[in-house]
Amino acid sequence: MIKARVPPENPDANLKSYYEACRTFSWADVEKHFTWSETGNLNIAYEAVDRWTRDERTRQRRALVFESAGLVREFTYLQLRELSSQWANLFIEQGLAVGDRLFIFLPPCAETYLVMLACARCGIIFSPLYSAMSYDELEVRLQNAKPKAIVTHPDLIETLSHQAMTSVQNVFLTSGPLPNVFPGEVLVDEMLPDFAKKSPARWLKGSAPLYLVYTSGSTGPPKGVVHAHQDMLGHLMTARNVLNLAEKSVLWTDADPGWVTGVVYGAFAPWLCGATAIIQGDPFAASTWYRTLEKHRVTTWYTTPRTLTRLMQAGDDLPARYDLSRLQHIATVGETLAPDQFYWTKKILKHAPHDTWWMTETGMICIANYPSMSIKPGSMGRPVPGVEAAVLDEEGKPVPMLTMGELALRTGWPSMMTGLWNDPVRYDEYFRVTDWFLTGDMAVMDEEGYFYHHGRNDDLIKVHEKFVGPYEIEQTTSLHPAVSEAVAISLGTLSGKVIVKVYVTINRGYTPSKRLNHEIKTFVQTNFKGELPLAEVVFMDELPKTRSGKLLRRALRARELGFSSGDPTKLKE
Secondary structure, X not given: OOOOOEOOOOOOOOOOOHHHHHHHOOHHHHHOOOOHHHXXXXXXXXXXXXXXXXXXXXXOOEEEXXXXXXXXXXXXXXXXHHHHHHHHXXXXXXXXXXXXXXXXXXXXXXXXXXXXXXXXXXXXXXXXOOOOOOXXXXXXXXXXXXXXXXXXXXXXXXXXXXOOOOOOOEEEEOOOOOOOOOOOEEEHHHXXXXXXXXXOOOOOOXXXXXXXXXXXXXXXXXXXXXXXXXXXXXXXXXXXXOOOOOOOOEEEEOOOOOXXXXXXXXXXXXXXXXXXXXXXXXXXXXXXXXXXXXXXXXXXXXXXXXXXXXXXXXXXXXXXXXXXXXXXXXXXXXXXXXXXXXXXXXXXXXOOEEEEEOOOOOOOOXXXXXXXXXXXXXXXXXXXXXXXXXXXXXXXXXXXXXXXXXXXEEOOOOOOXXXXXXXXXXXXXXXXOOOEEEEEEEEXXXXXXXXXXXXXXXXXXXXXXXXXXXXXXXXXXXXXXXXXXXXXXXXXXXXXXXXXXXXEEEOOOOOOOHHHHHHHHHHHHHHOOXXXXXXXXXXXXXXOEOOOOOEXXXXXXXXXXXXXXXXXXXXXX
């Protein structure tokens, strides 16, 4: 466990005193920041966009900047209100009503965000999908959610399953010509200008479903996680306290809207703060990422450790070619932020990356490192005010400090998922310990309340009577100068003996060989802090990961056991 401590970068951040904030915090106080606390009229589209258009000072402020292929489209808060209203009126005219499901299946474009707002405005449940999703993946989701409509593009429409589209009455195409593949096709470009630019937000209960996002499970088909309009409480609080947003902030969350991070912190959270959201629609390239930070004068950047690794691989000299002086805060999510990623970013980009932890099911950041708080590299940080976290044993009881167990959150925070679509049995599994939400993640808490992630509970490696997190093995392996990335899995033999296998990618300048394999294996066994039954080191060109950069140990485990795991690049969170 890392003992180093990095002093806070911004003691005057929004969250000035973590302990004082936790002592005095109440969700009722957060409610007072919304107009519905006085009017009783609740809708996230109104709070995120419409409220800012009431003031001449803020209505012309940039709300959304979308860039792709050199083309930049900018939208003020007033334009977001007007354009999302036109979309909402189109949906209403086509017969969509409160509670209907609508899939957003588009290539990177600004329309995705306009449609999300439009759905929120009129109570439609939207579900954003990755544009690279396969035929089979789409079929599972269509059969589960039974959407009434889908917004898509002609280039993607052939990916949709005819057999699974039985519930879909409207297929909205963002450009023409109409492919005439499905009944109910509507060319939006021809119709949208005719609709009024005003569509008052429909007032809903806080528990009214807002969006449906699918996440993979360790067993069974993808889970349709349902979130509600009341999630805005957690969005606003974490945007201010964790990402340090204010009205003049410019936030770039480089996450696809098919991932929950792209929905929450790519759009709604910055808008609830009156800030500007930047969206980069081009595929990753180090130069593109640095240019985006410079060109759009980004003040807060929410990214992934995987992206930092790719920037590291592009070299230390490249960032010096860009003016990153506006950048004030970097935060990460998606996988554990390794110490080498931390120190490289701090040295080269001049800001320490602040790791955060949350899940699709939690709806908001739940554990974080804060700008005003010291960082222990390798730690997820501490729970956000209003959230209580603990490490529990198999019986649901808290374990002693520095003891590994399952990370759990006390139920009751407002952004917690409200259900799994048509799957109450799996939903109840999260709450099998009374008053606790069981995350399935293994963690350790130190004496100062910092949490450390140690993989999923089905990734643990048992050595004699102790459990070892694969992260510890991977970090030890990555210390070898030849190793770029590593992933460890456990395999059982017929005798019940556990053996460990480590897969690695290597750095430039090294060539896979039996000698190097032996060196890495010996290095790991020598430097690991406990006994390790390491059986083999395997060289790979690329490790299997989800789109957000999480290592897919289960894909390697399936390969070892002779089972198919599908295309790893198409597996989602």
